Amino acid sequence: MPESDALRILVVEDDARLSDVLCEELQGLGHTTVAAATVAEGIARLADTELDVALLDLMLPDGSGIEVLRRISQEDLPTEAIVLTGYADVATALEAMKLGAYDYVNKPTRMEELALLVAKAAEKARLRRENLSLRTRLERLEPVRGLVTQDPGMKSVLATLERVAASELPVLILGESGTGKELIARAVHSKSPRASQAFVAFSFAAVPESLLESELFGYEKGAFTGAVMRKPGLLEVADRGVLFVDEVGEAGAAAQVKLLRAIETKEFFRVGATRPVRSDVRLVAATNKDILSEIEAGRFREDLYYRLNGVTLRLPPLRDRKGDIPLLAVHFLKQAGSTKRLSARAVEALESHAWPGNVRELRMVIHRAAILSPKEIIDPEDLPIDPPRSAKPSFRQGLTLDEMEREYIEAVLRQHHGHRGKAAKALGINAKTLYNKLGPQRPRDEE
Numbered sequence: 001m002p003e004s005d006a007l008r009i010l011v012v013e014d015d016a017r018l019s020d021v022l023c024e025e026l027q028g029l030g031h032t033t034v035a036a037a038t039v040a041e042g043i044a045r046l047a048d049t050e051l052d053v054a055l056l057d058l059m060l061p062d063g064s065g066i067e068v069l070r071r072i073s074q075e076d077l078p079t080e081a082i083v084l085t086g087y088a089d090v091a092t093a094l095e096a097m098k099l100g101a102y103d104y105v106n107k108p109t110r111m112e113e114l115a116l117l118v119a120k121a122a123e124k125a126r127l128r129r130e131n132l133s134l135r136t137r138l139e140r141l142e143p144v145r146g147l148v149t150q151d152p153g154m155k156s157v158l159a160t161l162e163r164v165a166a167s168e169l170p171v172l173i174l175g176e177s178g179t180g181k182e183l184i185a186r187a188v189h190s191k192s193p194r195a196s197q198a199f200v201a202f203s204f205a206a207v208p209e210s211l212l213e214s215e216l217f218g219y220e221k222g223a224f225t226g227a228v229m230r231k232p233g234l235l236e237v238a239d240r241g242v243l244f245v246d247e248v249g250e251a252g253a254a255a256q257v258k259l260l261r262a263i264e265t266k267e268f269f270r271v272g273a274t275r276p277v278r279s280d281v282r283l284v285a286a287t288n289k290d291i292l293s294e295i296e297a298g299r300f301r302e303d304l305y306y307r308l309n310g311v312t313l314r315l316p317p318l319r320d321r322k323g324d325i326p327l328l329a330v331h332f333l334k335q336a337g338s339t340k341r342l343s344a345r346a347v348e349a350l351e352s353h354a355w356p357g358n359v360r361e362l363r364m365v366i367h368r369a370a371i372l373s374p375k376e377i378i379d380p381e382d383l384p385i386d387p388p389r390s391a392k393p394s395f396r397q398g399l400t401l402d403e404m405e406r407e408y409i410e411a412v413l414r415q416h417h418g419h420r421g422k423a424a425k426a427l428g429i430n431a432k433t434l435y436n437k438l439g440p441q442r443p444r445d446e447e
Helices: 016-028 039-048 065-074 090-098 111-141 152-165 181-190 209-217 253-265 291-296 302-308 324-335 344-352 358-372 401-415 420-427 431-438
Strands: 008-012 032-036 053-057 080-085 103-106 171-174 199-203 242-246 282-287 311-314
Touching (some): 008 016, 016 032, 039 053, 053 111, 065 080, 065 090, 080 090, 152 311, 181 199, 181 282, 209 253, 291 302, 324 344, 324 358, 401 420, 401 431
Parallel strands (some): 008 053, 053 080, 080 103, 171 311, 199 242
């Protein structure tokens, strides 16, 4: 047997003869065994040895193997237990299974069957160990996967997230489009007791109003033309997990009423059904709207708001997180698999941009620059940043026509970060004409 397939097995059995037989047989299969004759010895072996499987006798001199199983459960050890007993006690079997025993067998048992059971239990233990290792590595890498920040406001949001994630409170995430609301919602899920269950995302803005009910609540076979089979809704799919309801501010009046009822009663009806479906979900909602203004305008139900607003997390826009822009830019370059670097001028251009699309826009700009820039050093002219749509040059009173023309040219140059070729194109003239109009004096943004 390859060394990587060898298992570490604890045998807790007070019958010395049976213990020796089990250990010899398992060692003959290439496994390593550790023997214990009492509850105390079994617990001690758990503490000082990393084990894959524990074979536990129920009747021991100082108690029951159930106590060893209970210790495995309490300390969440990646060890699977198989209970051995000569007493067909159904109540004890049920207790063992509740505490997480992999299986329960009566003595005597055939060695071939026990060896197969041990191999299956060890595979489950291996998967648990790998999942635990992966989760630990990810948590060390980033407090919230994919979110890079040194901004005090954002750190405050993350601190609140850490405290609220372990609870069952609903969470309402407010922020402009592109600020990372779904990233935060996924973090609430991954740090919550429901992390092993489903995370289901749904957007009111992405689904036509006519399909909202069937998407959210599901439908029965024959409920309408085309309903050829029963389909569970997202509320049902998310049972015991987290349902992320994005753009909840876009929900119409009818949808708000039905969502409120489903939250309050934990029950809903599939379209065409006569019996309710129960679903236990933790709700995380998000919107880029001013929800209080929507309530005042009568477009959003106040009672639904209070149901959603267990805890509010407000995400600052990128323009208020200027210190994060260089960090995020480098992060997105690495994410794109690029070895290119940003010049100081490029960083200044990024920091001076208004970022109406927030982090989503920055990620796209950096990914495009990483692919399209022909140089290893990315300069301002390599950044595909659109000039602000609202940027309209304003002029001081009392200027001559020549002075107004020059001010307008310099304003367009600033919009294009001093790039004369792009500015000339925007002005509808060639670069030579632009140079002649500017004359020997350099524009202010290049001084």
